[in-house]
Amino acid sequence: xxxxxxxxxxxxxxxxxxxxxxxxxxxxxxxxxxxxxxxxxxxxxxxxxxxxxxxxxxxxxxxxxxxxxxxxxxxxxxxxxxxxxxxxxxxxxxxxxxxxxxxxxxxxxxxxxxxxxxxxxxxxxxxxxxxxxxxxxxxxxxxxxxxxxxxxxxxxxxxxxxxxxxxxxxxxxxxxxxxxxxxxxxxxxxxxxxxxxxxxxxxxxxxxxxxxxxxxxxxxxxxxxxxxxxxxxxxxxxxxxxxxxxxxxxxxxxxxxxxxxxxxxxxxxxxxxxxxxxxxxxxxxxxxxxxxxxxxxxxx
Amino acid sequence: xxxxxxxxxxxxxxxxxxxxxxxxxxxxxxxxxxxxxxxxxxxxxxxxxxxxxxxxxxxxxxxxxxxxxxxxxxxxxxxxxxxxxxxxxxxxxxxxxxxxxxxxxxxxxxxxxxxxxxxxxxxxxxxxxxxxxxxxxxxxxxxxxxxxxxxxxxxxxxxxxxxxxxxxxxxxxxxxxxxxxxxxxxxxxxxxxxxxxxxxxxxxxxxxxxxxxxxxxxxxxxxxxxxxxxxxxxxxxxxxxxxxxxxxxxxxxxxxxxxxxxxxxxxxxxxxx
Numbered sequence: 150x151x152x153x154x155x156x157x158x159x160x161x162x163x164x165x166x167x168x169x170x171x172x173x174x175x176x177x178x179x180x181x182x183x184x185x186x187x188x189x190x191x192x193x194x195x196x197x198x199x200x201x202x203x204x205x206x207x208x209x210x211x212x213x214x215x216x217x218x219x220x221x222x223x224x225x226x227x228x229x230x231x232x233x234x235x236x237x238x239x240x241x242x243x244x245x246x247x248x249x250x251x252x253x254x255x256x257x258x259x260x261x262x263x264x265x266x267x268x269x270x271x272x273x274x275x276x277x278x279x280x281x282x283x284x285x286x287x288x289x290x291x292x293x294x295x296x297x298x299x300x301x302x303x304x305x306x307x308x309x310x311x312x313x314x315x316x317x318x319x320x321x322x323x324x325x326x327x328x329x330x331x332x333x334x335x336x337x338x339x340x341x342x343x344x345x346x347x348x349x350x351x352x353x354x355x356x357x358x359x360x361x362x363x364x365x366x367x368x369x370x371x372x373x374x375x376x377x378x379x380x381x382x383x384x385x386x387x388x389x390x391x392x393x394x395x396x397x398x399x400x401x402x403x404x405x406x407x408x409x410x411x412x413x414x415x416x417x418x419x420x421x422x423x424x425x426x427x428x429x430x431x432x433x434x435x436x437x438x439x440x441x442x443x444x445x446x447x448x449x
Numbered sequence: 450x451x452x453x454x455x456x457x458x459x460x461x462x463x464x465x466x467x468x469x470x471x472x473x474x475x476x477x478x479x480x481x482x483x484x485x486x487x488x489x490x491x492x493x494x495x496x497x498x499x500x501x502x503x504x505x506x507x508x509x510x511x512x513x514x515x516x517x518x519x520x521x522x523x524x525x526x527x528x529x530x531x532x533x534x535x536x537x538x539x540x541x542x543x544x545x546x547x548x549x550x551x552x553x554x555x556x557x558x559x560x561x562x563x564x565x566x567x568x569x570x571x572x573x574x575x576x577x578x579x580x581x582x583x584x585x586x587x588x589x590x591x592x593x594x595x596x597x598x599x600x601x602x603x604x605x606x607x608x609x610x611x612x613x614x615x616x617x618x619x620x621x622x623x624x625x626x627x628x629x630x631x632x633x634x635x636x637x638x639x640x641x642x643x644x645x646x647x648x649x650x651x652x653x654x655x656x657x658x659x660x661x662x663x664x665x666x667x668x669x670x671x672x673x674x675x676x677x678x679x680x681x682x683x684x685x686x687x688x689x690x691x692x693x694x695x696x697x698x699x700x701x702x703x704x705x706x707x708x709x710x711x712x713x714x715x716x717x718x719x720x721x722x
Contacts, residue, residue, distance in 0.1 A: 197545075197720075200545075200548070200549055201548070202544075202545055202548060202549075202721040204720060220551070222548075222549065225549075225551070226549075227549040228549075229545050229549060230545070231542075233541055233542035233543045233545065234541070234543065234546060235537075235541065235543060236541065237463065237465060238460070242459075242463065245459070246456045246459055246460060247546065247547070249452045249453070249455045249459070250453055250456050250547055250550040250551070250552050251552075252452050252551070253550075287546075290549075290550075291549070293550070294550070294551070
């Protein structure tokens with residue numbers, strides 16, 4: 150089966166600056182893939198190369214199994230680096246014009262306007278739209294062709310909280326309906342809530358890839374106890390020193406959550422007062438900053 | 450490509466700036482070709498075109514009168530139109546929006562050129578139309594008989610006018626693609642058409658023979674020669690029979706194609722930011 154997105158050794162250099170370096174990216178059919186990285190990491194340049202807007206210096210791109218060329222984007226919808234439309238046309242007219250370019254039936258226009266909740270204001274001129282409305286129109290344009298692959302670059306930019314929630318719900322719904330989504334974002338929470346797999350890019354390189362759970366790593370038990378030193382000593386006896394850490398006045402124990410009751414009993418027997426004991430997962434933000442920090446240190 | 454052509458036509462028809470340019474073009478054509486010369490004739494004032502008198506304003510002079518503005522001022526307006534059609538995509542950042550829908554760059558570009566070719570035909574036909582109405586009004590006011598040019602002359606004139614106008618529009622296109630903007634291409638294009646061309650013709654060519662020879666290969670003098678060959682008055686700025694009509698038409702057509710091809714090559718080769 151053809152992979153929706155596959156790049157090998159993708160590289161883009163602008164003079165001395167390497168914006169994207171040897172990027173091997175694979176997005177599987179039907180998944181919502183989060184393309185995560187700080188500003189300037191090379192996310193948008195990568196997406197532009199996928200769409201043929203920017204020519205790679207080296208490497209290959211395949212979308213839905215096809216190399217770049219005419220017809221490559223027939224089943225791909227995209228919103229790249231913010232919406233851009235004709236200011237003198239209404240939202241609806243903009244979509245009708247784009248439908249002609251895409252060869253999409255005009256009947257798709259009201260449908261996608263409904264999907265992004267913009268039908269009521271579709272007759273207004275684009276120049277008068279708020280940033281959030283422009284963003285919705287951008288997503289509507291990306292959906293015009295009923296795409297098998299949807300590439301969205303920071304789709305919730307400028308949306309209010311309700312709009313953001315709607316957008317995430319829409320992305321999840323599209324994913325559930327079988328549409329493959331490549332979602333570029335620097336918003337960790339967004340990626341965490343929506344994506345099946347995540348690729349982390351920094352300085353143009355893919356530095357980590359996996360499911361959100363994989364990237365978070367093993368859950369730990371977080372224990373608040375007194376005295377802390379005594380609790381730590383007893384935990385080391387029970388679990389081994391390498392599985393016990395003291396973080397911010399609490400113990401973090403690398404142990405299966407179902408051993409919590411046993412651990413509690415043992416600590417109490419050792420004269421430790423346990424105030425709190427609960428499973429604790431690293432959030433993606435923590436993982437992200439660890440990865441970025443490590444990458445920065447490696448480069449130095 | 451038909452989808453791109455249709456999309457470009459819709460954008461052009463719905464764009465207020467395109468209509469504004471058409472109105473300005475027609476106003477300039479009527480004012481400088483008919484209203485001011487007729488006012489001068491009526492008042493007995495001497496000046497450019499005054500020596501030609503009333504016969505120059507009558508319907509049988511429609512072809513020459515309609516073509517007279519195209520080498521310079523009407524040409525400048527269609528050059529601006531060419532810049533707007535392509536440069537607007539850079540200004541608004543809409544190239545990525547359009548190309549993300551799937552058409553190839555060259556298909557979109559070809560759609561733009563075709564839409565521009567239609568637009569320049571509309572401009573030329575409109576100039577001929579308002580010229581016809583104006584000349585009939587002059588003839589009626591002066592109780593002169595109305596004689597129209599022959600159909601062949603009329604069609605030749607419209608064809609030549611379309612060729613000149615489209616050539617200038619393509620210059621606007623290639624400038625917009627090369628500079629990826631709107632303001633600078635418009636500025637440079639107008640400086641070339643309104644200043645440099647006139648300076649070359651009025652100052653450099655009479656002094657230096659090689660400049661006079663080079664002039665024979667430049668777009669402006671060839672556009673002026675083509676207009677002159679079809680009856681445009683040499684009192685009109687930019688209209689001068691530097692070369693014969695056949696050669697002028699060939700050179701103008703050559704520039705039209707060259708501008709379009711260079712623009713296509715640049716657009717195809719460069720990254721879309």
